[in-house]
Amino acid sequence: MRARTVINAAHWLLTVLLAIFAWLSYQPDPRAGDTLQSVRQVAPGTWLYTTQNSEGGATVPTVYRYYLRNADGASVQQLYGDFPFLTGSGTLAAIAVDGDTVRVDYSGKVYSIEQHTGRYFLTYSLR
Structure with missing residues (x-):
């Protein structure tokens, strides 16, 4: 009787672990x-990439992701390897590079924001 209880408990534990693994991996x-x-080029050798995702339909706002790269000509698939420094549903009013500091003026809803991207330190003016 105890062996059957142990086997049943191990079975349920394994089933739950597999379900969690499948959910996390998908x-x-x-x-x-x-x-x-x-x-667009914001400084010599520094490019600002903006991506847009409007797949949410009428109830989900359009999401914009902003990336800084040191090269021109990157595709969206290459940007997947990078992390956006700003994600939101607003607009980027201005961006200026001064040495290793980047000043960003943004208005709208912010979903994620970073203080560093690559070699740059970012400062923000949010409205």
Whole structure:
């Protein structure tokens, strides 16, 4: 009787662990629907990439992701390897590079924000 109880408990534990593993490994990438909106040079050798994701439909706002890269010509798939310094549903009003500091003026809702990206330290003016 005890052996059967142990086997049943091990079976349920294994089933729960496999279900958790399957759920964690099947999380879709939120950036999968991103499209490249714009690329512009903000300083010599520094490029600002903006991606847009509007797959949420009428009830989910359009999400913009902003990346800084040291090279022009990156695709959206190459940006997946980078981490956006700013993610939100607003607009980037201005961006200026001064040495290793980048000043960003942004208005709108912010979903995530970073203080460092690559070799740059970021300062923000949020509205």
